[in-house]
Amino acid sequence: MSDDDTQWYFNLSDGTVHQGKAGDVFDRMGPYPDRESAERALQIAAARNKAADAADEEWNN
Numbered sequence: 001m002s003d004d005d006t007q008w009y010f011n012l013s014d015g016t017v018h019q020g021k022a023g024d025v026f027d028r029m030g031p032y033p034d035r036e037s038a039e040r041a042l043q044i045a046a047a048r049n050k051a052a053d054a055a056d057e058e059w060n061n
Helices: 035-039 041-060
Strands: 008-011 017-019 028-032
Touching: 008 035, 017 035, 028 035, 028 041, 035 041
Parallel strands: none
Antiparallel strands: 008 017, 008 028
16 A cells, blocks of 8 residues: 555545545645545645745735
């Protein structure tokens, strides 16, 4: 089993979580180290975007 098969992914199309690279690459977020992290994929992405936006704002001021 490769490392990709043990990682977790969030499927954007249907909101499911899978271990291993299942589904289309354009519909997949990850990898995540565990199921719980993959289930929070959208929240994690939103937090990262918020932090990046704040850093951009600070840089531009």
